[in-house]
Amino acid sequence: MPTRHDGRAVSDLRPVHIEPGHINTAPGSVLIRMGETHVICTVSVEERVPPFLAGTGKGWLTAEYGMLPGSSPRRIAREASTGKPNGRTREIQRLIGRSLRAAVDLERIGERTLYADCDVIQADGGTRTASITGAFVALSLACRRLQEDGLLDQSPLLGPRLAAISVGIVEGVEMLDLCYREDAAAETDMNVVMLEGGGIIEIQATAEQAPFDRRQTEQLMDLAEAGIGHLHAAQADALA
Numbered sequence: 745m746p747t748r749h750d751g752r753a754v755s756d757l758r759p760v761h762i763e764p765g766h767i768n769t770a771p772g773s774v775l776i777r778m779g780e781t782h783v784i785c786t787v788s789v790e791e792r793v794p795p796f797l798a799g800t801g802k803g804w805l806t807a808e809y810g811m812l813p814g815s816s817p818r819r820i821a822r823e824a825s826t827g828k829p830n831g832r833t834r835e836i837q838r839l840i841g842r843s844l845r846a847a848v849d850l851e852r853i854g855e856r857t858l859y860a861d862c863d864v865i866q867a868d869g870g871t872r873t874a875s876i877t878g879a880f881v882a883l884s885l886a887c888r889r890l891q892e893d894g895l896l897d898q899s900p901l902l903g904p905r906l907a908a909i910s911v912g913i914v915e916g917v918e919m920l921d922l923c924y925r926e927d928a929a930a931e932t933d934m935n936v937v938m939l940e941g942g943g944i945i946e947i948q949a950t951a952e953q954a955p956f957d958r959r960q961t962e963q964l965m966d967l968a969e970a971g972i973g974h975l976h977a978a979q980a981d982a983l984a
Contacts, residue, residue, distance in 0.1 A: 748926065750779075754919045757909075757971050762881055762982035772886030774982065776878030779923060780868035785878035787886035788859045803853025803900075805883075807840035807860040809833060809875055815867045836872045839946065843876050843908065843937045844883060846945045852900035858886065869924035873908035873935055877975050880906040881982050905940035907975035911964045913956060920967040932956045936968035940976045
């Protein structure tokens with residue numbers, strides 16, 4: 745089996761560390777590190793919902809994502825200075841929000857909004873998938889706090905774990921958890937979001953340089969499922 749420039753096998757994750765309670769001013773927060781990609785994820789609560797949900801008894805969950813200026817070698821301008829998020833940021837925010845909402849019963853939240861904020865402080869590929877994985881732990885902690893405070897009768901989470909990972913084909917080889925160097929050279933790039941137990945939430949797959957076939961797709965999905973299983977275990981450890 746070929747090895748990669750950092751010594752990993754093609755089926756190996758980068759080292760994963762999830763530090764719960766990283767920010768003490770938010771009901772739920774974590775610092776997640778996947779190799780050299782580091783993301784702070786917080787979940788905050790507001791006792792109101794968007795107008796389209798007012799009076800329905802249902803809550804809402806939304807996400808925001810951003811890369812901080814020092815997170816990459818080339819300084820990234822704060823989006824507040826440009827007046828609006830760029831297309832990539834909007835796409836990733838929507839992915840995080842969709843993924844988390846798929847794991848939540850919004851009727852159990854009541855008429856309140858949960859905000860998941862994911863701030864990349866250092867980027868080396870896989871920032872969106874690390875954000876989803878970390879944000880779910882922060883969400884779990886926030887829901888636990890709401891229950892402890894008597895604001896929720898039961899957890900709104902539909903499953904104990906939700907995580908995401910990137911996979912891809914680099915120089916004809918299927919690989920798990922691409923760093924930036926591998927992602928930039930990938931012929932195929934795929935992001936997979938799954939619940940514990942194998943339920944698929946979302947798959948994003950793109951032929952960057954060459955089409956991929958069904959056999960390669962199945963191989964990528966096998967790698968993703970195994971990697972996400974390890975991430976679910978890391979989430980369980982963080983929440984314990």
